[in-house]
Amino acid sequence: xxxxxxxxxxxxxxxxxxxxxxxxxxxxxxxxxxxxxxxxxxxxxxxxxxxxxxxxxxxxxxxxxxxxxxxxxxxxxxxxxxxxxxxxxxxxxxxxxxxxxxxxxxxxxxxxxxxxxxxxxxxxxxxxxxxxxxxxxxxxxxxxxxxxxxxxxxxxxxxxxxxxxxxxxxxxxxxxxxxxxxxxxxxxxxxxxxxxxxxxxxxxxxxxxxxxxxxxxxxxxxxxxxxxxxxxxxxxxxxxxxxxxxxxxxxxxxxxxxxxxxxxxxxxxxxxxxxxxxxxxxxxxxxxxxxxxxxxxxxxxxxxxxxxxxxxxxxxxxxxxxxxxxxxxxxxxxxxxxxxxxxxxxxxxxxxxxxxxxxxxxxxxxxxxxxxxxxxxxxxxxxxx
Amino acid sequence: xxxxxxxxxxxxxxxxxxxxxxxxxxxxxxxxxxxxxxxxxxxxxxxxxxxxxxxxxxxxxxxxxxxxxxxxxxxxxxxxxxxxxxxxxxxxxxxxxxxxxxxxxxxxxxxxxxxxxxxxxxxxxxxxxxxxxxxxxxxxxxxxxxxxxxxxxxxxxxxxxxxxxxxxxxxxxxxxxxxxxxxxxxxxxxxxxxxxxxxxxxxxxxxxxxxxxxxxxxxxxxxxxxxxxxxxxxxxxxxxxxxxxxxxxxxxxxxxx
Numbered sequence: 001x002x003x004x005x006x007x008x009x010x011x012x013x014x015x016x017x018x019x020x021x022x023x024x025x026x027x028x029x030x031x032x033x034x035x036x037x038x039x040x041x042x043x044x045x046x047x048x049x050x051x052x053x054x055x056x057x058x059x060x061x062x063x064x065x066x067x068x069x070x071x072x073x074x075x076x077x078x079x080x081x082x083x084x085x086x087x088x089x090x091x092x093x094x095x096x097x098x099x100x101x102x103x104x105x106x107x108x109x110x111x112x113x114x115x116x117x118x119x120x121x122x123x124x125x126x127x128x129x130x131x132x133x134x135x136x137x138x139x140x141x142x143x144x145x146x147x148x149x150x151x152x153x154x155x156x157x158x159x160x161x162x163x164x165x166x167x168x169x170x171x172x173x174x175x176x177x178x179x180x181x182x183x184x185x186x187x188x189x190x191x192x193x194x195x196x197x198x199x200x201x202x203x204x205x206x207x208x209x210x211x212x213x214x215x216x217x218x219x220x221x222x223x224x225x226x227x228x229x230x231x232x233x234x235x236x237x238x239x240x241x242x243x244x245x246x247x248x249x250x251x252x253x254x255x256x257x258x259x260x261x262x263x264x265x266x267x268x269x270x271x272x273x274x275x276x277x278x279x280x281x282x283x284x285x286x287x288x289x290x291x292x293x294x295x296x297x298x299x300x301x302x303x304x305x306x307x308x309x310x311x312x313x314x315x316x317x318x319x320x321x322x323x324x325x326x327x328x329x330x331x332x333x334x335x336x337x338x339x340x341x342x343x344x345x346x347x348x349x350x351x352x353x354x355x356x357x358x359x360x361x362x363x364x365x366x367x368x369x370x371x372x373x374x375x376x377x378x379x380x381x382x383x384x385x
Numbered sequence: 386x387x388x389x390x391x392x393x394x395x396x397x398x399x400x401x402x403x404x405x406x407x408x409x410x411x412x413x414x415x416x417x418x419x420x421x422x423x424x425x426x427x428x429x430x431x432x433x434x435x436x437x438x439x440x441x442x443x444x445x446x447x448x449x450x451x452x453x454x455x456x457x458x459x460x461x462x463x464x465x466x467x468x469x470x471x472x473x474x475x476x477x478x479x480x481x482x483x484x485x486x487x488x489x490x491x492x493x494x495x496x497x498x499x500x501x502x503x504x505x506x507x508x509x510x511x512x513x514x515x516x517x518x519x520x521x522x523x524x525x526x527x528x529x530x531x532x533x534x535x536x537x538x539x540x541x542x543x544x545x546x547x548x549x550x551x552x553x554x555x556x557x558x559x560x561x562x563x564x565x566x567x568x569x570x571x572x573x574x575x576x577x578x579x580x581x582x583x584x585x586x587x588x589x590x591x592x593x594x595x596x597x598x599x600x601x602x603x604x605x606x607x608x609x610x611x612x613x614x615x616x617x618x619x620x621x622x623x624x625x626x627x628x629x630x631x632x633x634x635x636x637x638x639x640x641x642x
Contacts, residue, residue, distance in 0.1 A: 037574035038538070039555030044468040048543040048553060108538020108553065108575025115518040115537050126517040126541055187632040188511060188547035265484070341549040342502070343481035346467060 001149060004378035005371045011223070012374065019367040026360010029353040030105060038108055040353050046340040047348035049106070051358050054329035056102035058208070059095045059365070060133070060179040061201060061328065065209020066092035066140060067172035068239050074165050080232045083380070087220075087228065088213055089144035090372035092172075096137040098365035105357055125182045132175045139168040144372075152379045176201050183336065191269035191336040194257075200250040201328070207243035208324040210236045211317035216373075218314055225384075226377045230310075237313055241301040244320055248294055251327075272345070273335040282347050283334060286326050293323035426590035430608035432508075432527045433582055434637040435593075436616055436625065437501050439479075441603035451501070452476075454598030455580070460571045462561035471552035473580040474503045474595055482628055483640075501603075503595075504529060504550040504580035505628060505636030512542035512551065521577075527609075527637055528582045538575040547632050551579045582606075609637065 008016075033040045043050045069088035072078035104110050121127050143164055150157040180198035187193060214236050217228040258266045271277060276284045300306045300316035307313055339345045350358070442448075455461070455474040462471055476499035480487035483500070506529045512521050513529060520535035521542055543551045557574045565571065569585060572578055583593035591597070596604045607616030619625075625639040 037554065037556040039469055039574075043555070045470045045472075045552055045555075046467075046549070048540045103539075106539070108540070108577075109536065109573075112518075112535070112537045115520070115535055119519045119535065121517050121519050123514045124517040124541065125515065126539060130517070182541070183544075186511065186515075186545050187634070188545055336544070341547055342477040343484070344467075 004375045019363045022363035029356045042350045046346040047337040051350040052106035054333045059098045061205030062209045063092045063095035064172045064176040084228045084232045089140045092140040094369035101361045189336045190265045203246040204324045211320040214317045269335045290323045290326035293319040428587045431610035434609040436605040438603045438641045441601040450598045451595035454594040458594045462558035469555045505638045508635035511545040515541045515545040536576040
């Protein structure tokens with residue numbers, strides 16, 4: 001089926017070339033980081049994780065959110081999702097690749113990454129995250145590819161795929177839970193030390209992932225003959241709505257405990273994030289933008305009149321995606337380090353090379369996604385022709 | 386033997402893998418960390434610990450003897466900026482070292498005074514639990530060690546340490562080392578480092594460099610499992626506190642009140 005990715009319109013190739021160029025630019029800056037070291041980024045002794053780990057966390061969520069189409073389709077036999085399930089699974093595949101790349105570019109000694117396999121350390125959540133993410137990647141790649149291949153041949157998918165599909169459902173939950181555990185198990189960082197972190201991660205993932213899927217579906221429908229179906233998109237919009245309500249609810253629950261308990265070491269990080277400390281407030285406008293976007297998205301999503309109009313729905317989905325990217329990216333990682341365990345308020349802001357390397361990983365992820373979607377759509381166009 | 390192209394390729398691939406595996410395994414088996422076998426004069430302890438006497442420490446204003454000695458013998462670079470900074474032994478204001486002890490009426494002259502801080506060599510170290518490669522581990526005698534050659538630079542340990550005791554080599558440290566001591570390994574960029582209780586000196590029968598450098602005798606190093614040690618004697622006679630004891634890390638650095 002892969003050959004279908006090699007035949008496309010001028011626009012398709014133009015898009016591919018654009019993504020390759022952006023990836024290339026990112027790679028050139030990565031070479032610079034390779035020779036200089038991670039000091040090329042905005043990270044510091046105090047804020048030792050930044051944009052890379054933020055994006056890693058966010059895209060684990062996007063990957064996990066595939067379960068929001070897989071579960072209704074396979075477990076509840078919700079037929080409307082038939083055309084969109086492969087899109088969700090391939091999105092998960094591309095997202096997991098991005099996660100892996102974000103970890104690699106964040107490592108100080110990337111050539112030693114196999115030490116994680118040579119010296120497996122079950123007490124480390126990073127070890128388990130590697131295990132669950134690799135398996136999740138394989139599950140989705142195998143499932144989506146096999147079912148698509150069967151679809152092309154107008155056959156039922158082979159019987160052995162079914163157990164893999166069933167396994168992929170709890171597995172999706174596991175990747176984001178373990179990713180949350182990386183943070184929420186650290187006594188050193190009161191900002192993350194909350195049992196609500198994993199549920200919050202899942203809720204925000206189930207809002208941002210399907211929101212992205214709606215945006216992608218609308219783009220696909222605009223540029224190809226493939227229509228994921230209006231009913232399917234509306235169902236996804238409902239999922240985004242509920243997940244976004246739960247996300248905001250969880251945030252408010254967290255804020256209640258933090259501020260009502262008045263425990264300084266828990267409050268101080270949120271104070272930095274929402275209001276700034278000692279006049280240092282780099283993240284404040286971003287966090288408020290995230291909150292405002294979340295509010296706007298909720299209004300547009302909860303009101304059925306606006307949710308059902310696709311041109312407004314897409315605005316709501318972009319608002320959800322951006323809001324959660326800020327909240328779960330910069331807003332989650334950076335304040336965990338500010339103030340530092342010894343009280344220093346040393347701020348973080350990504351540098352240009354760091355941002356371009358990040359953009360390069362995004363471009364590579366979207367390149368993989370484009371190719372996988374192109375194959376899917378070509379197969380479907382071939383069937384309907 | 387019946388063999389088709391596919392089978393041949395598979396076999397060939399396996400053979401190449403096996404050939405590649407041999408040197409890898411060889412290198413790995415050599416890497417089996419040669420722990421410096423204790424010589425006759427080595428200082429051997431069951432559970433090393435350190436005591437800091439802040440009143441003695443503050444006797445000499447702006448004194449940096451211990452810090453300079455530590456950073457000199459361990460080839461710690463001086464980047465001159467807080468972003469890239471690497472520190473094994475340093476000072477923070479008293480109220481930042483002991484945030485839960487700070488109050489409005491804290492003993493006059495204590496507030497804002499420098500408190501000496503270093504790796505606490507916790508009995509229950511969070512950094513060791515989170516390390517995905519075993520590059521940081523706890524020795525039998527309680528010293529929390531770093532293997533600069535196994536560290537992949539993920540910095541999970543830095544997120545996990547409640548004391549900010551770990552530093553990362555954001556760039557090549559070598560040009561920023563004043564005078565390279567060939568007796569101690571230099572680090573490459575991209576790995577984490579921290580205080581090692583001078584395990585390399587203990588193996589030669591020497592006390593930690595900071596303890597030796599302190600003329601005020603504000604630092605006391607000893608075996609906490611030996612009731613006759615000087616450290617235990619002081620612990621018996623004085624009230625001591627530790628940093629963030631509520632986290633359950635069980636630090637092995639004690640501060641005399």
